[in-house]
Amino acid sequence: MTTPKFVGVETEYGIAVDGPTEVNAVLASSLVVGAYRRSGRRDVRWDHTDEHPMRDARSPEPDDAYEPSIDDELGLANTVLTNGARFYVDHAHPEYSTPECTNARDLVVWDKAGEWVLRNAAARAADTLPQGSRVLVHKNNTDGKGAAYGTHENYLVDRQVPFGHLTRLLLPFFVSRTLYVGAGRIGSELDESVGFQLSQRADFFEVEVGLETTLKRPLMNTRDEPHADPQRYRRLHVINGDANLCEVATYLKVGTMLLILDMIEDGELTDVPELADPVSAFHAFSHDVTCRGRVRLADGGEASAVELQRHYLDACQRYVKQREIVDPTTLDVLQRWQQVLDLVDDDPRQLAGIVDWATKLELLEGYRRRHDLPWTHDRMKMVDLQYHDVRLESGLYHRLVERGRVERLVGDDEVAAAVHTPPVDTRAWFRGECIRRFGEDVVAAGWDSLVLDVGGESLQRVPMMEPGRGTRELTGALLEEVTTAAELVARLAGDEG
Amino acid sequence: MSDSGSQRRREDVDREEREEDAPQEAASSTARDEELLDDVDELLDEIDDVLETNAEEFVRGYVQKGGE
Numbered sequence: 401m402t403t404p405k406f407v408g409v410e411t412e413y414g415i416a417v418d419g420p421t422e423v424n425a426v427l428a429s430s431l432v433v434g435a436y437r438r439s440g441r442r443d444v445r446w447d448h449t450d451e452h453p454m455r456d457a458r459s460p461e462p463d464d465a466y467e468p469s470i471d472d473e474l475g476l477a478n479t480v481l482t483n484g485a486r487f488y489v490d491h492a493h494p495e496y497s498t499p500e501c502t503n504a505r506d507l508v509v510w511d512k513a514g515e516w517v518l519r520n521a522a523a524r525a526a527d528t529l530p531q532g533s534r535v536l537v538h539k540n541n542t543d544g545k546g547a548a549y550g551t552h553e554n555y556l557v558d559r560q561v562p563f564g565h566l567t568r569l570l571l572p573f574f575v576s577r578t579l580y581v582g583a584g585r586i587g588s589e590l591d592e593s594v595g596f597q598l599s600q601r602a603d604f605f606e607v608e609v610g611l612e613t614t615l616k617r618p619l620m621n622t623r624d625e626p627h628a629d630p631q632r633y634r635r636l637h638v639i640n641g642d643a644n645l646c647e648v649a650t651y652l653k654v655g656t657m658l659l660i661l662d663m664i665e666d667g668e669l670t671d672v673p674e675l676a677d678p679v680s681a682f683h684a685f686s687h688d689v690t691c692r693g694r695v696r697l698a699d700g701g702e703a704s705a706v707e708l709q710r711h712y713l714d715a716c717q718r719y720v721k722q723r724e725i726v727d728p729t730t731l732d733v734l735q736r737w738q739q740v741l742d743l744v745d746d747d748p749r750q751l752a753g754i755v756d757w758a759t760k761l762e763l764l765e766g767y768r769r770r771h772d773l774p775w776t777h778d779r780m781k782m783v784d785l786q787y788h789d790v791r792l793e794s795g796l797y798h799r800l801v802e803r804g805r806v807e808r809l810v811g812d813d814e815v816a817a818a819v820h821t822p823p824v825d826t827r828a829w830f831r832g833e834c835i836r837r838f839g840e841d842v843v844a845a846g847w848d849s850l851v852l853d854v855g856g857e858s859l860q861r862v863p864m865m866e867p868g869r870g871t872r873e874l875t876g877a878l879l880e881e882v883t884t885a886a887e888l889v890a891r892l893a894g895d896e897g
Numbered sequence: 898m899s900d901s902g903s904q905r906r907r908e909d910v911d912r913e914e915r916e917e918d919a920p921q922e923a924a925s926s927t928a929r930d931e932e933l934l935d936d937v938d939e940l941l942d943e944i945d946d947v948l949e950t951n952a953e954e955f956v957r958g959y960v961q962k963g964g965e
Contacts, residue, residue: 412964418955425962492962542961549964613965639965763944770941782952783944785959794947803940 403558403633403665405658406500406826406867407507409650411643412493412549413518414540414788419526419533425492426476428525428535432494433477433487435524436517444480444835446488447846449861450627456611457563457624457634480845482820482836483513484828487521493549494518494537499828500847500867503729504655506823508647509810513818515539515645519790539643540788541600544587544781548604550613551643555657556626556633556867558665566636567609567620569664572672573656574619574640575682576708578602579691579748580652580740583642584757586764586775586784594687595775596764598757600642602686608678613639619678627847629865636661640682642756645788645797647809648736649755655733660712663719673711674698689761691748706744713737753806756797760787763796830870833879834888841885854886862892 415432417423423431437443478488484499496514501507522535529535542548557566582598589603597603610618619640626635638657644650663669675681676696684695685705694702716734725731743750751758764783767773773780789795792802800806822832827848834850835842843859844851850862864870882888949955 414959414961416955416959491964493964495964543959544956545960547961547963549961552965614963617965763940766937766941767944778953778956779948781956782949785956786948796944796947799940799943799947803936805936805940 403556404868405502405661406556406628407502407504407654407658408498408500408554409507409511409654410495410497410550410552410554411511411514411539412490412495412541412551413643413790414538414543414549415492415494415522416536416538417529417533418536420530421533423529423533426489429489429492429494430477431525431528432518432521432535432537433479433489435528436487436521437479443478444839444842445844445851446478446480446486447844447849447851447861450846450848452625453623454611455624457622458609480831480835480842481517482822482832482839483510483818484822484826484832485510485514485517487517491549494521499822499832500826501823501828502825503727504651504658504733505729505809507654508650509814509818510823511650512647512810512815515790516815516819519792522790537790538785538788539645539790540583540785541643542585542604544585544784546589548601548617550601550639551641552613552621553638553641553654553657555636555638555661556628557636557661559630559632559634561634561665563622563624563634566664568674569669569672570660571608571619571678572675572703572708573660573712574638575675575678575685575695576705577641577653577656578682578686578757579705579709579744580649580737580751580755581641581644582686582755582757583644583649583788584760584784586781588687590683591687596689596761597686598689598691599682599686601640602682605640605679605682619682628867643788644756646754646756646759646806648740648807651809652733652737652740652755655729656712656716656737659716659720659730659733663715666719666723668719668722669712669715673701673703673708689748691744706741709737709741713741753800756787759797759800759806760784763787763800824872825868827864827867827870829872830864830875830879833875834885837879838885838888852885852889854884854889860889862889 415425415428417428476489480486486497488495496517498510501510518537522537526533526535578599583600584598585600586596588594588597605617605619607616607618609620610616611622621637621639623637624634626633641653676698681695684693694704697703752762753759767783787796792798822828831845841853843853848864852860854860882891
């Protein structure tokens with residue numbers, strides 16, 4: 401509560417082109433992102449001025465070595481949308497980064513809006529390819545053949561909280577939240593006897609703490625690039641979660657973190673169980689569909705994933721009571737979190753229709769029984785993969801939604817609006833509205849800046865270092881009053897002077 | 898694909914078997930359970946309809962580059 405909360409989630413989507421011509425993944429991703437740009441408009445470039453992806457939360461002195469902007473060098477497609485999101489090619493995947501949100505419910509809305517963007521963009525991209533081509537996009541995290549790609553949550557945390565403190569308090573939480581964060585998958589990178597496991601990504605994690613995201617993946621990532629005032633904020637870059645289609649899963653993934661981070665900042669969460677081996681616990685919990693297994697604690701005891709989660713839930717419930725927090729989203733997150741843990745205690749299969757792994761498992765088991773197939777059969781793997789297909793008519797998740805078998809939290813009308821409009825209560829509002837109003841003059845945008853071409857000798861860079869400014873409340877009247885980007889820049893200069 | 902014909906035949910056999918089983922199940926189920934079972938059956942029918950027809954080929958060809 402000491403520091404306002406901001407969250408954004410980046411998702412790299414899986415991509416495949418089916419058709420008469422072979423198209424590699426980088427080109428396919430570029431076609432998808434490029435297809436979404438408005439006709440006649442130039443792309444809004446990404447402003448890398450304040451980016452330092454190699455800055456490590458553990459080192460006291462930031463390393464300011466030259467960092468090339470790789471996507472610019474390769475000319476990969478990038479655009480910034482009127483909803484404040486970034487939509488671009490990262491490695492060989494189309495990636496959607498939500499605008500900054502202040503709460504879990506908004507995050508669900510703008511994360512879903514990303515699925516709509518990808519669905520639309522992939523259909524348009526297919527139209528640019530020879531007849532009979534299909535561009536298929538999956539909101540998943542692994543191809544089941546050794547490659548993993550990310551869904552990263554980003555939270556701003558009070559700079560005063562030491563990083564080591566966050567690590568100690570969060571590791572047991574991260575390894576056990578798979579109960580609701582897991583998107584489920586057939587098979588394992590580590591154990592041939594695993595038919596199905598809870599997490600898409602768990603097997604790809606090898607160390608507890610580190611800066612890497614593509615090799616030796618760490619449970620606790622140390623990338624410290626707040627895209628905000630570094631004196632006030634640090635960034636917590638959480639890379640161990642899965643991409644979720646179930647709204648309740650995304651909601652809990654983010655909602656629980658926001659609440660726990662509040663508690664940590666307030667010094668109200670100090671005592672958590674210490675795991676003997678967090679990485680192997682992450683794997684073990686993921687491989688156990690009964691959710692009954694226990695892992696070793698450093699003190700010689702044992703705990704199940706539910707027991708670890710209940711430790712955090714109990715602490716959050718006490719905190720909310722003590723602080724007399726009445727925010728409806730926070731209270732709803734707590735209630736649903738408890739409900740999920742109660743269901744796991746009773747029978748984890750009851751999570752079908754609520755979280756992804758159990759929803760997919762129920763589907764796979766039905767299909768397996770009907771056709772008498774082994775887990776490793778290609779058609780079982782196809783069901784696994786097609787669950788994540790973003791198309792409404794053939795994505796299996798969407799077929800379940802259509803049948804009313806999946807719990808929803810947000811309305812399609814809200815999501816449709818969020819495809820085009822930003823959240824009103826963060827700087828994403830200013831970013832998105834400037835692009836909507838003055839798109840031709842926005843040369844580049846970053847999380848913490850806008851670069852405008854207002855016709856003078858040099859480009860004008862508008863810094864946006866505070867995510868809580870640039871809201872509709874603070875800038876709405878100003879944007880209504882000006883008619884050009886030049887006027888806007890003049891007014892901003894005047895206001896500051 | 899060479900083996901899709903045999904799969905189709907197997908599905909048909911599965912369906913026939915299910916139809917044979919259905920009366921027995923209905924006798925021991927409440928109306929609610931029956932509805933749920935019907936719904937699951939319809940759902941699985943739909944999966945059969947929308948699942949990639951070239952599943953084997955598609956799954957084998959689905960190779961992603963690592964990311965992040």
